[in-house]
Each structure stands twice: as C-alpha cells, then as structure tokens.
Amino acid sequence: MTSSCIVGWAHTPFGKHENDDVESLIGKVATQAVADAGLEPKDIDEIVLGTYNEGFSPQGFPSSLVLQTSPDFRFKPATRVENACATGSAAIHQGLKTIAAGKGRFVLVVGVEKMTALPGPEIGKTLLKASYLKEEGEIDGGFAGVFGVIANQYFQRHGDQSDALAAIAAKNHANGVENPWAQMRKDLGYDFCRTVSEKNPYVAGPLKRTDCSLVSDGAAALVLADEETAAAMDKAVKFRAAVQVNDYLPLSKRDIVLFEGCEQAWKKAHAEAGTSLADLSLVETHDCFTIAELLEYEAMGLVPRGQGARAALEGWTKKDGRLPVNPSGGLKSKGHPIGATGVSMHVMTSMQLTGKAEGMQVRDATLGGIFNMGGAAVANYVSILEPLK
Numbered sequence: 001m002t003s004s005c006i007v008g009w010a011h012t013p014f015g016k017h018e019n020d021d022v023e024s025l026i027g028k029v030a031t032q033a034v035a036d037a038g039l040e041p042k043d044i045d046e047i048v049l050g051t052y053n054e055g056f057s058p059q060g061f062p063s064s065l066v067l068q069t070s071p072d073f074r075f076k077p078a079t080r081v082e083n084a085c086a087t088g089s090a091a092i093h094q095g096l097k098t099i100a101a102g103k104g105r106f107v108l109v110v111g112v113e114k115m116t117a118l119p120g121p122e123i124g125k126t127l128l129k130a131s132y133l134k135e136e137g138e139i140d141g142g143f144a145g146v147f148g149v150i151a152n153q154y155f156q157r158h159g160d161q162s163d164a165l166a167a168i169a170a171k172n173h174a175n176g177v178e179n180p181w182a183q184m185r186k187d188l189g190y191d192f193c194r195t196v197s198e199k200n201p202y203v204a205g206p207l208k209r210t211d212c213s214l215v216s217d218g219a220a221a222l223v224l225a226d227e228e229t230a231a232a233m234d235k236a237v238k239f240r241a242a243v244q245v246n247d248y249l250p251l252s253k254r255d256i257v258l259f260e261g262c263e264q265a266w267k268k269a270h271a272e273a274g275t276s277l278a279d280l281s282l283v284e285t286h287d288c289f290t291i292a293e294l295l296e297y298e299a300m301g302l303v304p305r306g307q308g309a310r311a312a313l314e315g316w317t318k319k320d321g322r323l324p325v326n327p328s329g330g331l332k333s334k335g336h337p338i339g340a341t342g343v344s345m346h347v348m349t350s351m352q353l354t355g356k357a358e359g360m361q362v363r364d365a366t367l368g369g370i371f372n373m374g375g376a377a378v379a380n381y382v383s384i385l386e387p388l389k
C-alpha cells in the first residue's frame with residue numbers, strides 16, 4: 001500500500017465545542033477537505049468515517065451523516081471504521097486499500113469525536129471500554145488509570161521518571177502555542193508540569209494532570225488519491241509506508257512497558273519505506289499520556305530500552321532537536337478527540353511536508369513519521385510520508 005497520496009485536508013480547532021454535535025463537526029470538514037484538494041463532492045468515489053463513539057454520542061450509524069453534507073455525496077459508499085484511539089488511522093487504511101485495489105480514484109476520510117457532552121467519570125468509563133474489561137475494568141481513573149499502572153511498572157524497573165515526563169509535557173505544551181488548531185495554546189513551563197499542586201494534582205499513579213491528554217471535540221478530514229492522479233494535483237503527500245500491527249488486548253499477556261506492537265510497526269514501516277529513524281525530519285506520536293511518548297522513544301529506536309528519559313531531558317525531541325517529536329503539540333496540547341486524532345496527525349504531517357505548517361514548521365522537513373495507537377499499544381499504526389514533488 002505505498003502508492004497513495006494525501007491531496008487535500010481540513011481540520012476544525014480542537015476543544016470544547018458547546019454548540020456542535022458529531023453531525024455539525026463532520027459538516028465543518030467534509031466538503032472543505034474536498035475543496036482543498038481542488039475537487040467537488042461528485043468526484044469522491046468512497047467515504048470512510050472514523051469515530052470511536054462507544055457512548056460519547058447517542059447517534060449511531062454515523063457514516064451516513066457525511067452524505068448530508070452535500071447532495072453529490074448521495075449514493076456513494078460510506079462506511080464507519082473503529083479501532084479505539086487509532087480509529088483515525090484505521091479509517092485512512094480503509095481508504096488506502098480502496099485506492100490500492102483500484103476501486104476508486106478519490107477517497108474522503110473523516111475522523112470525528114464529540115467527547116465533552118458527557119460528565120468526567122462517564123468519559124473515563126467510555127474510554128475504558130478500549131481495555132480488557134475482564135481484568136482491567138475496575139481500574140480507577142479510566143485510561144489514565146491504565147497508563148498509571150504502566151508508569152508505575154516502568155518506574156519500578158528504571159527509577160522515577162517524573163523529571164522526564166514533565167519535560168515531555170512542557171515541550172508539547174510549548175509546541176502547541178504555535179498550533180492554531182490546538183485546544184490549549186499555553187506554555188505551561190517545566191516547573192508547573194513537574195510540581196504537584198492544586199492546579200496540577202495526581203490523576204492516576206505517578207501521572208499528574210499535565211501528564212494527560214485533553215478531553216476534546218473536533219474533526220479532521222483528508223482526501224486520498226492514487227499516485228498517478230495525485231502527480232497532476234496542486235499538492236500531494238505520498239505514503240512511503242502505511243503499517244498496522246495488532247497486539248493482545250490484556251496487559252497481563254504482555255510486558256507492557258516494551259510497547260512491542262509499536263516497535264514492530266516502526267520496524268515494518270522502515271522496511272516498507274526503505275528508511276531508518278535517522279532519515280525522518282519529524283515524528284507525530286501518540287502522547288495520550290507523557291509516559292506513552294517516553295515508551296515510544298524507546299520502541300521507535302531513538303534510545304535504548306530504559307533510556308527514554310535522555311531524549312526528553314537532553315532536548316533531542318524539541319522542535320529544534322535532532323528529531324522533533326510532536327511539533328503540533330501532540331494530543332497533550334492539541335487535544336485528543338479520539339476518532340479524529342489519527343486523521344489530524346496525518347494532516348499536521350502533510351502541512352509540515354508541504355511547508356504549510358506556519359509557526360509549527362520544522363525547517364527543511366522532507367520525511368515525516370506518524371505513530372497512532374489504539375488501547376495500550378494494542379492497535380499500532382505507523383505511516384511514513386514524503387512530499388510527492
């Protein structure tokens with residue numbers, strides 16, 4: 001699946017959208033992404049919608065909502081795809097398969113989530129459905145609780161990592177200031193992220209509020225085309241690799257601090273692309289919790305096992321570091337509307353590779369990596385993107 005390109009995109013600001021529901025959020029990006037590609041809705045051959053839902057919104061069957069955004073979408077095939085927090089990437093993969101099979105020239109992929117309508121504890125419960133409920137269903141604090149367990153295990157093996165986690169949080173909050181689509185554009189600073197306070201209490205295990213991604217509403221969309229078609233279009237970002245690796249769901253069946261599914265996905269992606277980590281100009285990675293970003297440094301091979309803290313504390317992953325990670329601010333400050341996240345990561349990386357990332361721009365960006373994860377390293381998607389021209 002290496003001969004497809006992203007040729008247009010759209011993105012709502014992420015945040016609390018009091019007056020929007022899933023339908024109106026979809027409406028803000030679907031036709032806009034098509035227009036951004038220089039196309040009209042009639043040109044689209046297939047629609048894929050990524051949304052986790054699982055109780056966030058009472059409206060089921062959401063793929064059909066996309067058709068309501070233009071009369072010219074009527075009678076197009078439209079399907080909803082779900083793979084926990086990697087739902088956005090799962091939707092993109094569905095589209096890539098359509099293009100690779102020659103079943104369509106243009107596929108519209110929309111990712112959306114409306115999370116903030118539920119009260120806090122309900123949000124936690126809804127997210128926890130993406131864990132193995134028979135063993136993990138009683139963990140307090142929703143998915144923060146799951147990653148609190150993972151952080152504790154890592155701390156037991158490699159020592160207290162609170163300094164490194166605060167450095168990751170501070171980096172991503174600083175990056176988010178430059179992202180016009182980010183939910184929290186505030187440079188919180190290292191000291192605030194490092195210190196337990198009324199404004200930054202413990203949430204789960206050693207994880208404080210600043211170690212957690214945000215609860216968000218939002219949508220992102222992109223248009224996929226085959227490479228030959230894309231070559232004649234205004235802008236085109238090519239998939240050098242698009243890899244999916246799934247691992248077991250129960251934490252008890254894995255050495256969870258290794259994030260082995262993530263490691264496998266990166267290895268396969270580099271083999272598919274003919275690249276290595278050193279070739280990448282930037283990475284957008286799934287920092288649902290700061291401990292996840294630290295484990296991902298190790299799983300992607302940036303540092304040896306147990307040394308993730310080095311990359312954070314020595315500034316390797318800052319925007320001007322040797323490998324900028326999450327120049328968009330990541331899920332930490334950009335926000336994490338579950339079904340939209342994977343699509344957003346591809347949009348942000350496409351902006352970087354076409355020189356359209358404005359204040360977020362990483363200088364001379366030529367190759368971008370993306371890691372989007374469902375559950376605790378259960379569904380692992382890595383993409384490697386480059387400008388087509």
Ligand SMILES: CC(=O)CC(=O)SCCNC(=O)CCNC(=O)[C@H](O)C(C)(C)COP(=O)(O)OP(=O)(O)OC[C@H]1O[C@@H](n2cnc3c(N)ncnc32)[C@H](O)[C@@H]1OP(=O)(O)O
Pocket residue numbers: 084085086120127130142143144203209210211212213214215288289336373374375376
């Ligand atoms: C499931 C999968 O497949 C894999 C995954 O990706 S798992 C990730 C899924 N997502 C999550 O679990 C979301 C995690 N985050 C949260 O649940 C919540 O943000 C939280 C529990 C950490 C905080 O929520 P809360 O305590 O209710 O905070 P809330 O009352 O909304 O806000 C209080 C203040 O903290 C700030 N705040 C809220 N969340 C914050 C966060 N994550 N980081 C920094 N600041 C935050 C607010 O802006 C607000 O600031 P002001 O007082 O200055 O206005």
